[in-house]
Amino acid sequence: MMNRVVLVGRLTKDPDLRYTPSGVAVANFTVACNRPFSNQQGNREADFINCVVWRKAAENLANYMKKGSLIGVDGRIQTRSYDNPEGKRVFITEVVAESIQFLESRGSSSPSQDRGSAGFNTNQNSPNEYNRPNNDDPFADNGQPIDLSDDDLPF
Structure with a gap:
């Protein structure tokens, strides 16, 4: 069995953040x-x-x-139901996101031509890579070891 959803689109309103008890x-x-047509x-x-x-x-x-932000969502479809105050059964179908990619920087209404996408993965614990440019050359150090400290790691 497979239940996988991948979406790319814009937020229709600001996300509604709440906390469980x-x-x-x-x-x-x-x-x-x-739609593609x-x-x-x-x-x-x-x-x-x-x-x-x-x-x-x-x-x-x-x-x-925020509203209008371009995001990518990877997740699964879930259905649930409940009885409303009038006693009528209400069915809900929604995507449970497992990963969300921010496809443009905060406050931007559309991606800039020269900036590319931010690509910040919300599954990471820190937004340190949020505005990292996409034009970094990973081979610029000619294969020499990279000096990293524990503070540089997002986990």
Whole structure:
């Protein structure tokens, strides 16, 4: 069996960050994803997909992204149901995000041509790599050892 979802789109509103009674962070958000074709009038349509993310990734999403931010979501589809106050059964289908990529920097409405994407992974514990340029040459040191301290590692 396989249940895997990959989305790229923009947040339709600021993420809604809350905490469970036991102190676990959870954020609900909606991603607008353009369809790959135009309708009969020649307009592009979008799907609005409800998502949820937990723990540190939820806090990072709420702290660094806002309405209109471009993100990538990797996760799975989950369905659940509950009885509303009127006694009617309500069914919910949502994407449970396991990883979220920030595809543009905070405060940017669209990615810059020369900057590329930020690519910050919300599964990491620290946003130290948030604005790291994508043009670093990993082979510039000619194969010499790299001096790293424990403070340089994100885990």
